[in-house]
Amino acid sequence: MKTTKKVLSLALVLVLAIFPIFAAGTQEAAKTGVTLKLEQFSGSDATLSGKALKGMIAEFEKQNPTIKVELQTIGYDDYFTQLQSKVVGGNAADVFELNYENFVAYASEGALLDITSLLGDTSGFNETAFNAFNYQGIQYGVPNSFSNVVLFYNKALFDKAGIAYPTDSWTWKDIEVASEKIMKLGDNIWGFYRPFSFHEFYKGAAQNGGSLMSSDRKAFTVNKAENIEAASHMVGWQNDSKIMPTDADMAGMGDWDLFKSGRLGMIVTGIWAFADFTANCPFEWDITIEPGNVQKATHFFSNSYVVSAISKHPAESAKLAAFLAGSKEATKLRVEASWELPPVTYPEIIESYLSITPPENRKAVFASLDYLVTPPVSIQQAEMTAIIQSHLDMILSGKQSAKTALDACQKELEAKISL
């Protein structure tokens, strides 16, 4: 009996001994000031954006000597999975990054802090970008960047084929005609690249006069005639006219790499390619507003900083978010690193952005903002995107017609996604 008691109490002591280990970490910071945790997916590359981000943080710490910032960047592919488990586990960073598509899901779950009154002067922000992070009248985030998608073209290939460069008045038809001519330059040369993805499709539908959701965003309209037409047209670039390489043609090569190798005439991609293309394209290139079919439509992407609802330092966190997102010091660093567009209206920042070349036609970035379409957004964003993509794949693989697939898509969305 005695031994039983001894062993029992020993076991108890062991178990109890473990608990303080977990508790120890949390109380240190108070003595020296405030330590804020910052987590984000953008700015992870070591040379340009990463350096700019570290510079912004250093500037913030200089201006606020009592606040220390602990930065962790996580690759985009894993970011949201990790974020979700951290939020549930009560370990969310004080300030973290969210993209526009995921913002609503987090705001609606009460994971974010209302920072309306903590932001100070917000008049310097671009209005479209700022309002994107307002959910039901409450400001839950500040945009740290925004970006859009333009048409990039290889000037050398256009010269060689003897065709005029794309202009802002181009349409899909012009792309197709030019591509055919560029294809004639050689076997492994392609005209155009624009993947048949969720993002490209909702924009393509808009360019053809359609949309995936009703204007009040209360119903899906995926199988509208305009959308079906847009889908079969877009798939045709790969399957019929073959101006665009298929996955098999690419054989594992990335679309940017194909463009950089000088074997692609035109690519529709984001302005975040500027830095890479400037450094790595051994030929001249430029951009123009993305051509539409019956009308123009361009992407709008925006990332924001939000403050965790359970942050112990709400005021300091909001200060950090506002500084990194919109201060002149931070946005200047962002522009210098060609790291997307700062969401601000300060004329000197905008001018310095426009003065960098290539591309010569950098003003197309701002001109594109006149044709913005926002993506369909739902609380079940990731699931909705996956459902739509799975049906797009059926069209692309030639297993189903655009009509059959989009009819099925509409049905599945209505059954599974609540709006």
Next chain:
Amino acid sequence: MSIQGRRGIRVALPFLLPSLLGAALFAILPIGISLLLSITSWTGMSKVTLTDGFLRFVAEHSVGLDNFAAILSDHEFWRALSHNLYFIVLYLPSILLFSMTCALIINAQRRGAGLYRVVYYLPVLTSWVAGSLIWKWLLSPVYGPINNFLAIFGVEGPLWLQSELWAMPSIVIASIWKDMGFYAMVLLGGLKSINTEYYEAARIDGASPLQMFRRITLPLLSSVLFYVTMLSMINAFQLFPQVMVMTKDGNAGPNGATMVMVERIYKYAFRYGKMGYAASYSWILFVIIMAFTYIQKRGEKRWVSYDV
């Protein structure tokens, strides 16, 4: 219970306590919680704590058996299940064949058996992520060594992981490479425990190697074979990391060709914000595995012998 038995437990209990506590805290409790969560609409994003009104939370967010009904009436679930079964049909016979062959090879070695053992066992020790990345490269349609090797003989290799037809067989090939060593070691243990006198006697009677294998080795190995079959089947239902790493994970392979049960559970739980739904999915998977194990156990008596 005998007095001795009761005393035995009293002495053993303190020693068992740490493991029991661990099991209760980290296995049994979460299993119980997941059963309760499976009847809720929890998104996985709002905070739920055990100590603070957990049962109230379950009651407030209860959707009854709706999750189960929704899963079972969804075409997607049956598709995922059929992919799991397809994997098993390809994987189970092959893994038995390959691991048995390995075991027999090692068993026949007089010298250097240790080396063989290490070589076969190495993939087992490799992490699935690393292994999957290697296979992704091996199976790359244009740059991969496998298709380049096939090209020497004028065979144009398939697109492997990018092809709807070949994606699952590719996963099976990688899985066999990974698991073969483990089951070979288990079977080798079985082979070693067979008394060599049986073989000597058979040889004197003029039995051929094939006869010896069929009449001696197989029956005496049946209990181990049964164990291997059961274990590999249970593992096959839980197919996950290789699928996540090797096939385009956004869409679960080309046109969803490698959409499987655990992959769905993971996506619903951690990507789509449907934790309650994912919990129901897990319980359905549990029932399926349980049923298959039960069927196998029923069939056990017919072919498994435990006398060595």
